[in-house]
Amino acid sequence: MSLPMQRPRRKNPLLRTRAPTLPPWGRSRVALGLTAAAAVGRFELQQCADCGAVQYPPREACHVCLSARLQWKPQSGAGMLLSETTLHHSNDLFFRERLPWRLGLVRLDSGPTLMVHLPDCTPAAPAAVRVDARLDRAGQAVLLGLPLKEIEHMNDDRVLREMHCDPKFRKVLVTDGKTALGQALVKSLAAAGADLIWVGHAEPWKKLPGFADLSALPQVTLVPLDLSSAKSVAELAGEVAGKVDIVINNAEVHRTHGIATRRGVDAARAEMDINYFGLLRLAQEFGPALKGRGADGAASAVAWVNLLSIYALSNYPPHGTYSASKAAALSLAQCLRAEMRGAGIRVVNVFPGPIDDDWNQLLPPPKLAPAALAQAIVKALRDGVEDLYPGDVAQEWLARWRDNPKVLERELAAGEG
Amino acid sequence: MQPTEILAALAGALAQGRIRVLDLTHTLTPEFPQIALPPEFGQCLPFRLEEVSRYDERGPGWYWNNFSCGEHTGTHFDAPVHWISGRDLPNNAVDTIAVQNFIAPAVVIDCSREAAADADYLLTVDAVKAWEASHGRVPARSWVLMRTDWSKKSGDPEAYQNYDESGQHTPGPHAEVAKFLVEERDVLGFGSESIGTDAGQGYHQRPPYPCHYYMHGAGRYGLQCLTNLDLLPATGSMLICPPLKIEHGSGSPLRVLALVPGGS
Secondary structure: OOOOOOOOOOOOOOOOOOOOOOOOOOOOOOOHHHHHHHHOOOOEEEEEOOOOOEOOOOOOOOOOOOOOOEEEEEOOOEEEEEEEEEEOOOOOHHHHOOOOEEEEEEEEOOOOEEEEEEOOOOOOOOEEEEEEEEEOOOOOEEEEEEOOOOOOOHHHOHHHHOOOOOOOOOEEEEOOOOOHHHHHHHHHHHHOOOOEEEEEEOOOOOOOOOHHHHOOOOOEEEEEOOOOOHHHHHHHHHHHHHHOOEEEEOOOOOOOOOOOOOOOOHHHHHHHHHHOHHHHHHHHHHHHHHHHOOOOHHHOOOEEEEEOOHHHOOOOHHHHHHHHHHHHHHHHHHHHHHHHHOOOOEEEEEOOOOEOOHHHOOOOOOOEOHHHHHHHHHHHHHHOOOEEOOOHHHHHHHHHHHHOHHHHHHHHHOOOO | OOHHHHHHHHHHHHHHOOEEEEEOEOOOOOOOOOOOOOOOOOOOOOOEEEEEEEEEOOEEEEEEEEEEOOOOOOOEEEOHHHOHHHOOOOOOOOOOOOHHHHEEEEEEEEOHHHHHHOOOOEEOHHHHHHHHHHHOOOOOOOEEEEEOOHHHHOOOHHHHHOEEOOEEOOOEEOHHHHHHHHHOOOOOEEEOOOOOOOOOOHHHOOOOOHHHHHHHHOOOEEEEOEOOHHHOOOOOEEEEOOOOOOOOOOEEEOOOEEEEEOOO
């Protein structure tokens, strides 16, 4: 086992907060395939469709037979750590601040030999290891040589902590604590070791089940937050944004209308006002503070989670205006990801299928239990993925969308959701 | 007195403080609670303010905002067209109501003790008659304002809304008193300190929301979310309360002013 991380000491307020730096982020277009897989938590390499050779580094033509038919395929990552070295010097600004740093050579059982980062918890060479691809602070895939089996406190390893967004010892804002999902998130975060959890709640006179119980958790502070009000967002940001390490924006308005089933735009506007403009207001007020603390010690600002919907990918006509608002939010979240990248803040987009809540009452199962979704979101933070498609419905829609978005659009238009 | 003399006397009295002007209006803020309906219904927008510029790159020499809200946000006026019972009346919207109705005398019925004891307190005909025994008959074409001191809770939106699982609990008029004030006293309208002219549990009266039903059905008006009613005399004040001139508007936020006798 590796030693459990100790609670980070309070920072010295007389010292300058370290400015965020990024590890090298340049990648060729083809190499971004590795990043695309790591973004959803997978390790993929190109494999030749003609001769079967596994390729590394990513390339345009097979290194054995020169075929151009290279396909990204999931890899087990099993291999042998052949040798290792420990860097004690680097001219790269990011690594300079994190020395010493172990690097190693791993020969995969499937053929290629790779240069990998080695967490402190990986056994010394020679040793059997498991290679995995993770996003680094620059948001690019890097390769890691990991112990064969998950070991206790592994996520506390300082090298891994540069990759993932584990809420342990971090301070988290959950924007809506009134929903079942919000409450499940708070409980999952508390169980994962979050240090403090601010829980937003709008319209305090609306008492919803379960909300009052949250304040029994010692980590929790209930805070007024209404994403439809610029003033409300600005006031909370003024109070706590400088301490927030992870924002989880789960506030949403969901109505079940298409265009023809509801007169007027009031319901659609309410969806847009929270799902899209709410994210914009939140990002304008909290974004700068997080960006300033991207390298603020062992519990730095690290992630921004958006609750989107699988309907953001393709409109689900019975919930058509909701789908449109989530598509808008997805587009804005991509902008946010680009703007947060320089500070090493990961923007995690969550694309659930229907959640088992009031507004999906008339949809048949399977529906995502709020507690399961909350656990999946916390796991995504712990694993460091940036796109999460939790549950069977989301996975199935994603597969159909990736296969052919036009076909999916036609299926949905025909009521074959 | 000639009309010109009356106006001159009024101007003089205002200048000397012999007639004082009171503000019965809550400040429009994003925090001020709005009426809440079951979420599947359309909703009244709360007040929202978005800065356009503040002597900055968006407008170097000037400060201004855009605001948005519903017609029934904050201290607001209800026109007869607001309710289905008043939908076919002539001049039933804020843009067509005769403007002289926006300046009218008011009487204040103090129910503050009863409301403090019972959040669901309903003003009854007997209570109005008891008030009349002390203050005289409610004059025709005057506002009847129900003082409950509920406005003093407005800094605490939870207490002001006062919801529990059975809904809202705020004081208001009994169905029979709404009917009585229209039919027997010919009042101009009814004003309250809580979020509606009807009680929080008004939906369960017969008819539902009786104050809206009877007042607007007879072409009368409503004022809600009033404040400072405790500063008004029981009789002898004059309200100035013109709503915004919204085409076919059902109501509007407004500034409600009261003219009251000052110290002599």
